[in-house]
Every structure is written in C-alpha cells, then in structure tokens.
Amino acid sequence: MKILIIGDRHVGGYGLTAGQISFVGHFIRQISETGRAVSVEAYVHSTLSGVHSTLSQLPLERYDLIVVQGGQGCLDHPAGLGALLVRNTDNLPDMSGDVILPDWLQPIRKTEPSGLLNQLSKMGKLLLVKGLVAIGQLPRLHTVRHELTKLLTLLRPHRHKVIVLSPFPHREPIYQWLRQQGKSLFMRSEVRQSFSVFDSDAVVQPREEYFQTNKPGYLNAIGHELVGRALFDFYLAAPTIVAIHSIRRS
Template sequence: MKILIIGDRHVGGYGLTAGQISFIGHFIRQINETGRAVSVEAYVQSTLSAVQATLAHLPLERYDLILVQAGQGCLDHPAGLGALFAPDNDTLPDLSGDLILPDCLQVTKKVRSDGILDHVVKIGQFMLLKGLTALGKLPRQRIVQRELTNVLTVLKPHRHKVILLSPFPHREPVHQWLRQQGRSLFMRSEVRQAFSVFDSDAVVKPRDEYFLTNDSGHLNAIGHELVGRALFDFYLAAPTIVAIHSIRRS
C-alpha cells in the first residue's frame, strides 16, 4: 500500500524527542497491525499554493491513499500577521518554511516585555481581524479560499482515495481564531460531500496538555498520538475511501 502525505512540519514530528513518533507514524503503525505493508512518501509544505504545486507534479494515480493536512499556512501564515494583508499570494516568496516578511509588512514585532501592553495589542489585533472578516475585507482569507479550490480541483479525479485534514489547533488566541476560519473552509458542505474531511479540531483542543512546552503551535507526543489514532479510525469509517476494502477483507 502506497501512501502520499503532504502537510506542515507536524508530518515529520517537529519538536518530538527520540522514541516519539508523529501522528503519521501512529497512523501507519495501526495499518501495519492489520498485516498490510505500507510505503510512505511525504512532503512538507506550509501553504496551500505550495501543496497544489507539489500535487501537480506527482503521479497521483499511483498512490492508494492521499492525505493532505492543512498546515500552519492555511490562514495564519508562517510569515506572520502581516501576510494576512498581502494583496496576492503570488507576490510572496517561497513560504515552505517559517519565514519572516520585511518590516514594512509586519503588523507587530515580538519585542515587548510589558505583558499588559502585549495583551492589549493582541485584543486589538483580534478585534481588527474579526471586523475585517465580517466585512469580507481580509485579503488572505479570500486568497486561501481560492487556493483550497485549486487544490481540490487537482485532487477531484482521485477523491475516492483522499483524506483532507483540517488545520490543527493553536494555543495562541489570534492564531487559533484564524485557524478556525481556515477550518470553516474545509468543513463546508460542498467540500465534505465530495471528500472525506477529518476534523482535527474534534480530536485535540488548544490546551497545554496537547502541545510542546514553550511552543503554542506544535503538538506534543500526546497530541500526535491522539490525532494518529483518531485518523486511523476515521480512515476505517470513511465511506469514500476505496483502499479500505482490502484491509477489511484481510
């Protein structure tokens, strides 16, 4: 069984220590326990546009299962809040890693030591983003919706073997709210009718016990295991996944 996985740094188990495995590792381990031999091809991309470019150059018909995890660049861009106001994603550099935009595009800089001031600024950011979203004036949201549509267009001929993973949660409130906006794009009825969509938010919550210490954006070993096991259960139950029939027969 050949599996393709495209996602953010969670795919490789970012931040985990030796002996700990990512959610993909847990997922594959459970498939192996059914007696199936599995080979995995993995790509780490932080934006949906990069995911689309990768998919377009791969022989998708050769894979038995395709997992696409909406990475951290789904809406809360790894380059910072400034990227939310970029007029067009095509004008940005390669964003496959955690890059920093030029100062002129940054909304804030993390140089404050005053906790109260930092809290007030975050509240201001939160209110601004919610207001712009309500008015349909947040450029990045429109771009992400277009990017997702392009990704789904590439995947549509293979949708019978595709699982989409909604964005993982984030402990920081502004980023978490943005990821919820990204999640809503994946949970739309027209997407769920065409594809099997795994709702990551239903498995892990933005709480300390699921995240790395001093890292509000990456899951720890507990979070990875919960996602991996839940993903396998979802895989077994997903009605559109043709590949599962061979496991059930075994």
C-alpha cells in the first residue's frame, strides 16, 4: 500500500524528542498492524499553495491513499500577523520543514510586554483581526479560500482515496481563532460531500496537555498519538475511501 502524506511541520513531528513519533507514525503503525505492507512518501509545506505546487508534480494516480493536512499556513502564516494582509502567499517564504533559515528570512520576533500589558496586547490584536474579518478586509482569508478551492479541484479526480485534515488547534487565542476561520472553509458542506474531512478539533483541544510547553502551536507526543489513532479509526470508517475494503476483508 503506497501512502502520500503532505502537511505542515507536524508531519515530521517537529519539536518531538528522540523516541517520540508524529501522528503520521502512529497512523502508519496502526495500518501496518493489519498485516499490510506500507510505503510512505511525505512532504512538508506551510501553505496550501505550497501543497498544491507539490501535488501538481506528483503522479497522484499511483497512490492508494492521500492524506492532506491543512497546516499552520492555512491562515496564520509563520511569517507573523503581518502576513494576514498579504493577498498572494507566493510573496512569502515557505517556512516549512526544520531548515535553519538565514536571519533575513526569519519572522520578526519582538519582545512582548509581560503580565497585564501582554494580555491587553493579545486582546487588542484579536479584536483587530475579528474586526477586519467582519468587514471583509482580511486578504489572507480570501487567499486561503482560493488556495483551498484550487487544491481540492486538483484532488477531485482522486477524492475516493483522499483524507483532508482540518487545521490543528493552537493555544494562543488569536491563532486559534484564525485557525477556526480556516477550519470553517474545510468543513463546508460542499467539501464534506466530496471528500473525507477529518475534524482535528474533535480529537485535541487548545489545552496545555496536548501541546509542547514552549511551542503553543505544536502538538506534543500525547497530542500526536491521539490524532494518529483517531485518524486511523476515521480512515476505516470513511465511506469514500475505497482502499479500506481490502483491510476489512483481511
């Protein structure tokens, strides 16, 4: 069984320590335990446009299963909040994988105020972003909608073997809210009628027990295991996945 998996840094288990495996590892382990020989091809991208670019160059008809994770770049691009105002993500570096980028490509990191000022700052940013969405002035949201439509159009001929994961939660309120906006695009009825869409929020919530201590946007080992096991259960039950029948027969 040949599986293609593409998504953000979670695919490679970013931030996990030696001996810990990502949700992909848990998912593949579960499939292997059914007795099937499995080969995996994985790619990491931080934007949907990057995912589309890679998929458009691959022989999708040769895979038995395609798993697409709508990752961190779905709406909250790692280049920071300023990226929300950029319409075309081709203008932004695709900060994916664990590559060490040169300083001039690194996102600008400012020292945040502490205590009450920090909370007020975060609240102000969240209110600003919500206001921009309310008046239809958040370009990134329109870009992501276009990127997702383009991606799903590419995958549509193979939809019987595709699982799409909604964006994982984030512990920071503003990014969690943004990811919820991205999730709403994945959970639209027209998407779920054509594709098997895995709702990540139904498995992990934005609480500290599921996330790495110093990386509030990345799942820890517990979060990865929960997602991997739940994804396998979803895979077995997904009505559009043709490949599951051979597992059930075995």
